[in-house]
Amino acid sequence: MMDIRDLYQEVILDHSRRPRNFGRLADANCEAEGDNPLCGDRVHIYLRIEGDRVTEARFEGRGCAISMASASLMTDMLRGLALDEVRALFQHFHAVVTHGESAEACDWIDLDKLNVLSGVREYPVRIKCATLAWHTMKAALEGKRTPVRTE
Amino acid sequence: MTDKAAAVRFDPVRARQDFPIFRQPIYGKRLVYLDTAASAQKPRQVIEAIKHCYEAEYANVHRGVYYLSQRASENFEAARETVRSFINAREGREIIFVRGATEAINLVAQTWGRANLTPGDEVLISHIEHHSNIVPWQMLRDQIGCVLRVAPVDDDGALILEEFERLLGPRTRLVAITHMSNALGTITPIAEIIRLAQARGIPVLVDGCQAAPHMDVDVQALGCDFYVFSGHKLYGPSGIGVLYGKAALLEAMPPYQGGGEMIASVTFDKTTFAPIPHKFEAGTPHISGAVGLGAAIDYLRGLDLAAMREHELALMRYASKRLGELNSVRLFGTAADKGAIVSxxxxxxxxxxxxTIIDREGVAVRAGHHCAQPVMDRFNVAATVRASFGLYNTFEDVDALIQGVRRAQEVFAG
Structure with missing residues (x-):
């Protein structure tokens, strides 16, 4: 059995205590809201896209340590990525939280940042906490107007 | 008498042995189940009764002329009688078997409500209702244009009776209110509420989901018009619950669902409905569920109920005290009159x-909004941790909870 600290790694606790990129992005041109009705977690993702590149990413929201850390880590990673890289990163993230690691090699970004979230795979009811920000970000890119729901 | 001394008359360790689920360790640890307010664990006596129902006495009810159908019908109706006497209803036909309290409230909203309310009429609830005593009235409001009014609670989570009374107006047609809050444990002054409402000719529906397992319920003494509860919170099976209604009200109400079992005769021109309770029990009922619920009530009655309730309250007080001694822990729901729930x-x-962290210590609690989001809003939180106690819990369980909270604090301290 995993130790509880494999889920609550220091990086996760640090990001949840001091979330990076927290707060509204005034000149966002792409945004979406998501919520997890099961636990009341809410997140609002703001992106600034210029050409085919994310130039700024921020978020607002409230929720558990996992959901806040995931949003914080994600917004950190998104800045500067091309949109097709964002989509590839989403796939990597998905693999990490469901299988523990991504089978695909990746040479354009450090996937270790994602790996700190791999602990959630042992906690099926908590996976949605980790995925909320990512699905909301995806919905923002796809221009969805209705809030994302994890249920 | 101290809390621990009071508990001696009731032996939870012995009662715990009646519950097979406690034989298994969780993550290698002793199971500490503190989520009885969501659903209670089942004693062997209930499990055996359900097994016996299917193995030896099963057939459809109220139909066959053959032996097994008669046995099944007798058992089903015996369960109705057990429920009747448990809440001291006047007559068995005042007990309607439904899927649970949620269905019971929807039934009243969609039958009594639609038949009796007109646009502008008011339904008065409280701020500490479970969603199941909010949403059915909102749906009714959207269908017929009635108004939902909400009686406030104070900072301890206690109903403010003067405000409640003030909200009883000329258009109030129904009071629908909890007997005990699932999110906070607050016990409402239900006798006084009923007296105030009925003095103005207003009927009262009581949500007894949390009260039925933990308090004496006497619907005749209360005088309430409807009383609802779920079997699974009363150590019985899920999928079965009870709507109690005064016979005259039930008789005047239109049926809820149409189908078999609820009719007297059917032609393509006209159907005449069966008398109560069958009018409200369309379709084959949850036969084993009713039998299981009857067995659960029989089981409870075999215990010293007064001592059991004292024990549960002692656990609640002990947990509140121990949690209150921890750094950075805030308690919600500190009303003087409250049941065995700590939020x-x-x-x-x-x-x-x-x-998640205390789960790994083998301690099962509820974390979330407890299907009572307006309560969370009232206290300005998104969620709380809730520990709720049942007859199988011990002081040791509370100690495990405290240990678990300390562990969470350690993990988060890094």
């Missing part, structure tokens, strides 16, 4: 994280 949060740690 709290830990500063800097989201309730879901607390729940």
């Amino acid at each position: 709290f949060d830990v500063t800097g740690i989201h309730p879901h994280d607390v729940g």
Whole structure:
């Protein structure tokens, strides 16, 4: 059995205590809201896209340590990525939280940042906490107007 | 008498042995189940009764002329009688078997409500209702244009009776209110509420989901018009619950669902409905569920109920005291009159994280909004951790809870 600290790694606790990129992005041109009705977690993702590149990413929201850390880590990673890289990163993230690691090699970004979230795979009811920000970000890119729901 | 001394008359360790689920360790640890308010564990006596129902006495009810159908019908109706006497209803036909309290409230909203309310009429609820006593009235409001009014609670989570009374107006047609809050444990002054409403000719529906397992319920003494509860919170099976209604009200109400079992005769021109309770029991009922619920009530009655309730309250007081001694723990729901539920949060740690960490210690609690989001809004939190106690819980269980909260604080301290 995993130790509880494999889920609550220091990086996760640090990001949840001091979330990076927290707060509204005034000149966002792409945004979406998501919520997890099961636990009341809410997140609002703001992106600034210029050409085919994310130039700024921020978020607002409230929720558990996992959901806040995931949003914080994600917004950190998104800045500067091309949109097709964002989509590839989403796939990597998905693999990490469901299988523990991504089978695909990746040479354009450090996937270790994602790996700190791999602990959630042992906690099926908590996976949605980790995925909320990512699905909301995806919905923002796809221009969805209705809030994302994890249920 | 101290709390621990009071508990001696009731032996939870012995009662616990009646519950097979406690034989298994969780993550290698002794199971500490503190989520009875969501659903209670089942004693062997209930499990055996359900097994016996299917193995030896099963057939459809109220139909066959053959032996097994008669046995099944007798058992089903015997369960109705057990429920009747448990809540001291005047007559068995005042007990309607439904899927649970949720269905019972929807039934009243859609039959009594639609037949009796007109646009502008008011339904008065309280701020500490479970969603199941909010949403059916909102749906009715959207269908017929009635108005939903909400009686406030104070900072302890206690109903403010003067405000409640003030909200009883000329258009109030129904009071629908909890007997005991699932999120906070607050016990409402239900006898006084009923007296105030009925003095104005207003009927009262009581949500007894949390009260039925933990308090004496006498619907005749209360005089309430409807009383609802679920079997699974009363140590019985899920999928079965009870709507009690005064016979005259039930008789005047239109049926809820149409189908078999609820009719007297059917032609393509006209159907005449069966008398109560069958009018409200369309379709084959949850036969084993009713039998299981009857067995659960029989089981409870075999215990010293007064001592059991004292024990549960002693656990609640002990847990409140121990949690209150921890740093950074806030308690929600501190009304003077409350049942065996403790709701709290830990500063800097989201309730879901607390729940996950203490789960690994074998402690099962509920973390979330407890299907009572307006309560969370009232106290300005998104969620709380809730520990709720049942007859199988011990002081040792509370100690495990405290240990778990300390562990969560350690993990988050890094």
